Amino acid sequence: MNMKLNLGAVLALGLTCTTAFAQEMRAPEGPIEFTVGSAAGGTPDVIMRTIAQIMNEEGIVENPIVIQNRSGAGHSNAYNHVLGLPGDENTLLTLASPVFTTPIVQGTPSVIDQITPIAGFVQSELMLLTTPTSEWTGIQDMVAAAQANPGAVRVAGGASGGNDHIATGLVEKAAGITLTYIPHESGGAARATFLGGNVELHFATLAEGMEQIAAGTAKPLGLLSAARRTEAGVADIPTLQEQGVDVVYTQFWGVGGPPQMDPALAAWWADKFRQATETQTWKDGLAANMQLGNFYALDEAKTYFAAEQDTFRAVLTQIGLAK
Amino acid sequence: MIEALLQGFSVAMMPENLLFIFIGVLIGQVVGALPGVGPAAGMALLLPLTFGLEPVTAIMMLAGIMYGGQYGGTLTSVLINVPGEASGVMTAMDGHAMARQGRAGAALAIAAIGSFIAGLGAVLAVAVITPPLASIGLKFNAPEYFLLALLGVIAVGSLGDAPIRSLLAGVLGLLIALVGVDPLTGTPRLNFGIPALYQGIDFIPVAIGVFGIAEVLHSLERSEKVEPIRTRLKDMWLTSQDWAACRFSILRGGVIGLFVGIMPGAGASVASLLSYLTERKFSKHPERFGSGAIDGVAAAESANNAASHGALIPMLSLGIPGSASSAVLLAALILHGIKPGPMLMSTESALVWGLIASMVVGNLFLLILNLPMAPVFAALLRVPYVYLAPGILVISLVGAYAATLSMATVWMCIVFGLLGWLMMKLDIPRAPLVLALVLAPLMEASLRQALLLSLGSPMIFVERPISAVLLAAVLFALIAPIVRVMRKRP
Amino acid sequence: MMRFLQAVPALFMICLAAGVMIGTAGLAFWDGFTPGARFFPGLLSAAAVILSLALLLTLQRGTDAGRPELPDAPGARRVLAAMAGLVTLALLIPVIGLLPAAGLFMLFLLLVVLRAALLPSLLTTAILLVGVEVIFVRWLAVPLPAPLFQ
The missing domain is CATH 3.40.190.150 (Bordetella uptake gene, domain 1)
Incomplete structure (x- = not known):
């Protein structure tokens, strides 16, 4: 009896679901x-x-x-x-x-x-990384360096016109600076260039970036997000926006x-x-x-x-x- | 570390893992032998089948496909002169010449032995010195890659009996590589508005066309009764002279392969080319290279297998894939919920050491599988060529289609088949074209990356130590032939 | 005739070099710090022309310029027939599907071009088609082109 009732209820529920969506799905x-x-x-x-x-x-x-x-x-x-x-x-x-x-x-x-x-x-979300030995502590230090010496700050990124290139373009525009973007055939190749200490900047997804930071091979300059993350360890990385460079790009x-x-x-x-x-x-x-x-x-x-x-x-x- | 390795073996030796390592290398052997499919594509196609497995088992099996593919690729290179991937071009040069002389069995056997020894050595290197090797790999960047590629392009001029014709073929390969898109800025270039050409012409249709299809077309010209290649049983096996000629080739090939393999930007194809050219320098009979030198086969094959294992070093320690197949392996890790990156070796040590141990086991399986089978595979050449030829054409085209799922690739194969046949008729060597095509994007992109890195200063090629050494090698390669010509003149 | 054939690669490459220069017109030779999109095309075209002239020079001097060999008439016919077969195959694949087209191509090549015996030809074709079906379709799950009107 009980069983039957349940079955009936399920059936009824099923029927309402079907009727609710039948027209559009x-x-x-x-x-x-x-x-x-x-x-x-x-x-x-x-x-x-x-x-x-x-x-x-x-x-x-x-x-x-x-x-x-x-x-x-x-x-x-x-x-x-x-x-x-x-x-x-x-x-x-x-x-x-x-x-x-x-x-x-x-x-x-x-x-x-x-x-x-x-x-x-x-x-x-993306974060902007620099080399672990860099003197920069935030994005404004990088902006100052790029303003003093236009084009001397280099970014290793993926294919031309890809996500990293777009992010670079947005940062350049928001901060009014000129960077040298070095495209690579893949994100992995770009990371190798960055880890080899050949350039100053590199964009990484949060997961990749946190790995690098944990391994001591990179230092964060900021997130390209509208708000900080809440996880421990990531929460103290500021956004670019709060540091005065208005870029949000995911x-x-x-x-x-x-x-x-x-x-x-x-x-x-x-x-x-x-x-x-x-x-x-x-x-x-x-x-x-x-x-x-x-x-x-x-x-x-x-x-x-x-x-x-x-x-x-x-x-x-x-x-x-x-x- | 020994303890970790032993722990790895205890994982790899579990019956279920042993079974899947075996299945993996077997699959690798088969997909490697399908022209156009190759290990990376084979791994991608079979990736979904591993979802039900434990992550460790799945990774072991996929890695088995990766290096098993190197063994399998040898088969098509030697037997029908179709290198299924770029690293097989050098093998095909001497391996197929040996097959024509009825020594396919010996070529396959030495390839298997060379691959095994070099593979084993590379696995040990992965086990013992991964972190320092990975940082050496990072010392190589755009300037070094440019000079390495330049060295390769200059060297292809010496493949074949006349430098001018070889260089001309090399330049043709470089020109073909211009098609599609500027590799650095992404500016469309010479694509004639054809979508299939937007990203350029891939290696696979060119190799299948220029080698495979051209070879078949060439054989069709001769009168009806094409003699099957005679293979006598006593020619099947290695002689003691063969072994004496190859011992050190394998060693040198393995070392070169390992070092090229750990560079994230250069792969098994550069490794096998450099190893082959080095071997010719060391050889007592350099004139035989290109017409069936067994040490050439040994050097090329041991280098490409060592490189395919070496590519795991940047992958495991940095999370940077060093080759197309290690990129798929990396994806498999992610899909199985494992996060690759610099911390992988410490956070997932059971998996990493299990993988390393599994590669020892897998290479052993491949050796056992390949040695007795070498004469059997070679006996395939006893099938009258009339019946083999149309089959080679169809399988090549199906393989090319499967690689991209696009009919455009099939059309390219046919066009390059015609080109390859014309090159054979006009006595222009074909290997330089294919190798130059592989090296071209590396050369062009890295020259420009290097100059971007130095903000325009050409001094970057001298200031970096490795780069300076390579530059000296390039200058030597350019000047030595000129000096030789000058000396010859009285 | 022989000399003309020896000169063909050089002439072809010179034309190709010219084509590349025309095709890349409008791209930049130099781009800021680095060579531009037209730098390598230009460099390679120059190399192609120099090497072609060197080849013509060796031809002129009678030193090594290759040994072209043309197929005899029946050979040439077979190669042309095979090429025509390949082109027809590629045209037919999207229309009637890959496997049927490949089967027809095999039979055409074996029976018409190579004049092989009927029974072994049928057998070879069957083995190959089954092999392709089993390996590529069943095992690797590659979606081979199917007939247009299924």
Whole structure:
């Protein structure tokens, strides 16, 4: 009797859920491809593999999910593949900064204006590092040095027009200084240049930066965030903003569907990504990697991506890369 | 430290781990032998399968794919002259020539032995001196990379029987590398508005085309009855002269490979090229290099395996991947919830030492697997070439497609196949082209990075000690041939 | 004819160098502290021209300029047929899918170009297709191009 009642209650709950969302959500059929524009091992790749694993293992998404690395050509192999599948129901595109910047640099139509925005779900704050032996104690010391000797302060960063380059451009503009940006083929190569003591500055995500600081191979000059972190050890690192250099810049990742994706399908995916990011596994991962989990779905995501695109275009124009 | 290593062995010897190390090296052997796929892509494709495993087991298995791939890549280089990745180009030069002489078995055997010895040495180096080696690796930066690449490009001029034609092929490779994008500023360059060319032309379609497809096209010209390469059983095995010729090649190759491997910016391809060229200097019969010198195979193979292990040093101690495959390994660590970085060796010592011990075991598996199999693989060449040729073409193209999932790569393979065939017809050597293509971005980007580091002063090449030594080597490489020519004239 | 063939690489490289210089027009030779995007193209074009002239000079002097060898007529026909087959293969892959296209290509090459025996040809094709299916599709889960109208 008791049992029956419970079953009935569950059934009723299930029914209300279905009716509440029936109009706007529809599940895709068959296996799903998450298209990733970076090679295996790149941050977007790791993020998508992690979330796909959570979706499948915790039963959030029943359809098998495959990660495909359509790497190369500044993510254009990946986004052109997805742009070429209008209305497709089984492919999602991973959104990382090259999806925004490659079209701006190459002078091709914006990708983000064509795809169906689904969600922005993870962000990484950045910190500015200097060498452990440096005399600088804060960003203003660096600014003073750069003002005294324009171009003499060097930054080792990833690819030209990438996140590190954008961050450098923002710092230059906010502080009114000129830095020498040295691009590298990968973030790892840039870190090697920095650790070898060849340059003064380097941008790192919080997790990477804290590792370096703990190992005594780097010293923080400030966070590029709007507010300080709360964790012990990180909490005493000031933001650039509070030191008088008004820069807030975070890396972010998201997903989108092909052009003309059925809105019901996009809503279904947005819901699934929300569920996946609410799991303990995902939250633990965010905490371990010191990432942020601000969630933007559908129209919010569209606005968010559009604003980021404007930032990218402005900075790329400022550093002379926009076409 | 001995204690830590023993603890590592106790982890690696657990039956489940042994099984997955074996599966890993076996998979590596297979994907390494697929042209175009290679260890990095193989690891990425199989990464999801490791999610159910313990992190230590998963990392051991993936590392097995990584170095197993080096052994597997030898197969295609030697048997069908298709280097599946850049580090196999030097192996193909002499290895395939040996195969044509019916000595494929010996080439494969020495490659396996050389890889094993050099791999083992490199693993020990990883175990004993990782932190100091990593800091040596960091002493190499843009100025050193530029000079190293320049040295390589000058040296490719000496591959082949006429410097002018070799250099011309090298310049062609460098010109191909210009396509796509300026490696430093990201300015689009010579991409003709074709999206597939935005980031330049990758090594894989060029190597598959210029070596594999061209080779098959060339063989199709000859009349119907192409003789299968004769392989007699007694030619399969190493002779004592072979071993005498190779002992020190393996040693030198291993040391060079290790040192190049620990530099985060230079990989197994630079290692095998430098090792091959060094070996030719040491050899008593330098004229045989390029036409089936077994010590050339030994040097190239031991160097690339040592380099692929050495690339783990910056990865484990600094969190900087030294190669494409160690980047995938790094990602696997993250996916399994382990944070790589400078603290890894202290926070995850069981994992790190387990991995090191597993590489000893895995290399042993590969040796045991490869030695008896060398004659068997070599016997594949007994299949009449008529039936082999179309298969090589199809597998090469499928492998190229699988590497990028783009038809553009397939088209590039065909275009470069035609180019390679024309080069064969016109007697222009092909190896310099492919090597120059690999070295070009390193050369161009690091010259400009070096000048940015020095804020425009060319003195940076002299002021840094390692750089100064390399500069002297470059000058010597440039001047020595000129002096030789001058002396010849009465 | 022989001399012309010997000169082909030099002529090709000179044309290529000119093409590179035209293609990079508008990029900068020097960019602040460092060489610009056109520096290496310029340097390499110059090297290509110098080396090509050196090759032509050795040709003129009759010293070593390579030994080009052209295939005989049936050989050339087979190579051209194989190239045509490759191009057709690449064109067919997106339309009928990779495996069917590869099968047709194998049979074309074996039976038409190489005139191999029917039975072993069918066998080789079958083995290869099964191998590709098992290794690439089943095992490595590579999404090979499927037929356009499934």
